[in-house]
Amino acid sequence: MATNGFTTCLWFDGQAEEAAHHYVSIFKNSSVGRVVRYPEGAPQPAGSVLTVEFTANGHRFVALNGGPEFTFNESVSFVISCENQEEIDYYWTKLIENGGEPGPCGWLKDKYGVSWQVVPEGLDDMVADPDPEKAARVTKAFMAMTKFDIAALEKAYAGA
Structure with missing residues (x-):
C-alpha cells in the first residue's frame, strides 16, 4: 500500500x-x-x-x-475539531450557508448533503471524565444543542 x-x-x-x-x-x-x-x-x-x-x-x-x-447520508461524516468558539461559529456558518441544514449535537449537512460534525477540542475528554456526574452533565448539555456552545459545555462540566 x-x-x-x-x-x-x-x-x-x-x-x-x-x-x-x-x-x-x-x-x-x-x-x-x-x-x-x-x-x-x-x-x-x-x-x-x-x-x-x-x-x-x-x-x-x-x-x-x-x-x-x-447520495450522501449521515452514515459518513467529517469531524472538525475546533480550538475555540470562533472556529465553531466560522465552520458552522460556512458549511450551512446557501442551503445547508443544522442538525443536533454539532452535526450539520452542507448544501451538497455532506455531513459534518463541528465539535470543540476537549469534548471527548469531558464526556469521558472519570467523574460520572461531570460526564453526565456535559452529555445532557450537548444533547440539547445544535451548534456547540463551548461556554455552556464548560459551565455544565463545572456543575454551575
Missing part, C-alpha cells in the same frame, strides 16, 4: 468542481488540483467534469461526478 495515506472520494451529481472550490474556500491549507473530463463516448457529455482532485485542510479528496445513483 502507498505510504502517503488515503484519498476520500466524494460522489456528486454534476457539482464536483463547484464543491471542490467551495471546500477549498472554507479550509486553510487547501487547493484544487487536476480536473479530469469525460471523453467522447462516456456516459456523461464529452468535456464535462469527471473528477476534481483537491486538498482541504491537508486532506486529499477526489470529487467525482458519478450521476444521481448515490
Whole structure:
C-alpha cells in the first residue's frame, strides 16, 4: 500500500468542481488540483467534469461526478475539531450557508448533503471524565444543542 495515506472520494451529481472550490474556500491549507473530463463516448457529455482532485485542510479528496445513483447520508461524516468558539461559529456558518441544514449535537449537512460534525477540542475528554456526574452533565448539555456552545459545555462540566 502507498505510504502517503488515503484519498476520500466524494460522489456528486454534476457539482464536483463547484464543491471542490467551495471546500477549498472554507479550509486553510487547501487547493484544487487536476480536473479530469469525460471523453467522447462516456456516459456523461464529452468535456464535462469527471473528477476534481483537491486538498482541504491537508486532506486529499477526489470529487467525482458519478450521476444521481448515490447520495450522501449521515452514515459518513467529517469531524472538525475546533480550538475555540470562533472556529465553531466560522465552520458552522460556512458549511450551512446557501442551503445547508443544522442538525443536533454539532452535526450539520452542507448544501451538497455532506455531513459534518463541528465539535470543540476537549469534548471527548469531558464526556469521558472519570467523574460520572461531570460526564453526565456535559452529555445532557450537548444533547440539547445544535451548534456547540463551548461556554455552556464548560459551565455544565463545572456543575454551575
